[in-house]
Amino acid sequence: MFKQLIPRATARSSALRSIQHPSHVSRLSPSTSLLQDRIVQRRGYATPAEEKDLVIIGGGVAGYVAAIKAGQEGLKVACIEKRGSLGGTCLNVGCIPSKSLLENSRIYHQIQHDVKNRGIDVGDVKLNLTQMMKAKDTSVSGLTKGIEFLFKKNNVEYIKGAGRFEDQNTVAVDLTDGGNSVVRGKNILIATGSEATPFPGLEIDEKKVVTSNGAIALTEVPKKMIVIGGGIIGLEMGSVWSRLGSEVTVVEFLGAIGGPGMDAEIAKSIQKTLAKQGMKFMLNTKVTNGDASGEGVKIDVEAAKGGKAQTLDADVVLCAIGRRPYTQGLGLDKIGLETDSKGRIVIDSEYRTKIPHIRVIGDCTFGPMLAHKAEEEAVAAVEYLTKSYGHVNYNAIPAVMYTHPEVAWVGQNEQELKEEGVKYKVGSFPFTANSRAKTNLDTEGMVKFLADAETDRILGVHIIGPNAGEMIAEGTLALEYGASTEDVGRTSHAHPTLSEAFKEAAMSTYAKAIHY
């Protein structure tokens, strides 16, 4: 009975068989008798809920992937989600809807500014924002319903409601449709995700002062928009509204845009490109105050290191200063689970909290807040339960910014290598020298490799350019396998493709690129 930390489907099923056949009862061992008592008792009033092998709190990317994987592994699994639709922030108000808006706004912008020289004459081009939002909603609803189908396919019980810990094995659920329920689990997985960090002094109303949630659902194009925070979310959403006609100003406290991880050279390059597209940047600038009481919003800013203050006016202000773990209402204090200074639940290398059968994955614990990182953790966490091993390489998690051109990277950047004192070599290749980019008339950007100076092992890949988000997969695979730039350079890449730029950048690291 002390092995309840791991699922024991076999033991339980044999015990159940014994109970169904009373003739076996006399042969039950003492511990099995206890098990029988528990099962019989479970049928009674006091404990109406069946015990699951795994109860997952949160149906976002981390939670739903874990649920499906657990279902595939044969575990009895329940997934509790309070939003009313599965997929969490990513599918409902994050990655997916923003990608829909980014793609459609890019097409709109391209038709307006970039089709004449391609030999396409168009008439009057008008924006139908309502239809654009409808297209976004269609994508979202299709995907979220797809997950519900996958739940059914993999025998996952989907509980719509807000879960909170009653004790270490019991989760009480306030059901969305009213009423309460209780779920008991041998193992519990917390995957409650994150929420946008509010900016102190500015009340979020999701109309004039918005987070990313509101920025994907504006009902009209604001004339002026201020984005507080020049990270990935701010730049993506700033891009959308800039393309649709808004005058966007990005206010960033640090001296560079892109956030942590982005290579400084790439960050400078994308800033130039976005500025060319019409976005304005105020770097090394802090927001000191905000006032949304009037018709618009007034934002007081000054130089980060102190300087002359000025007031900026906007119709909409987007707060994109980061995200924080969301564990509110979970009842962590009830079971004595602790969070660190940033609100992340503390776990060990196998995602276990100090209570070993309660594990945590995704945004509400350590590591970058990325959907694909959460997916990896979800699979690994379930494999730790069922196979006793799992794998996530935190050094090979790609990051992508879906502006145009896209920016993507994996591994270390130059700043980090310099800090660590690693001797490295750099190789790069511009898309201006790539045949496919030339034919596409989309030549902005480059591919950059960082490799160990002695062994040639790839340490980081940084791409700015068309399709960078897809291309980084090859870099991630190379990094995961411990490849050298020569390994990549000697691998055939189809012609004419953008991926040839990837190969040639690798070649330029250990030898010389052919076409540049």
Add this chain to the structure above:
Amino acid sequence: MQPTRILRATRQPLIKFLGKRNVPKNIDHTPHAHPAAPNDSLPESFAQYRNRAIQHGPLGGQQQQTGQRAQQQQQQSSASSTVAPPSGMEPYGGIGGKSGKQLGDIQPAKGQFFDRDELPARFRRRPFSEAEMEAVDSAGASMW
């Protein structure tokens, strides 16, 4: 053909196929700090909880050992906020250090029995609530 042969003789690709995937028989499941965590060690509460959690059954023998270890650890790290495992010892208590299979039989030894009240709370009888007693007294009528 010839250039390829020459090339293969001089170039050593870093990517190598390691063969069919094998899962090691002994995987260390002792708690270690998460690779993306800001600290290299786990909070003291991990060891404290795990040492307290192991009380009975086949883990009992281990518990005594780990209890002693925990005491040693606490003495050694009384000034610090984190516990560093002494060399050669299982860090952060015994739980998770071995798989359930390795821990042996869960049945009590012959002639021994587990007392329900000594079991962890989730295995004990649940107290009757007022509502449940009322339901029994009223033959279920109070539930409707």
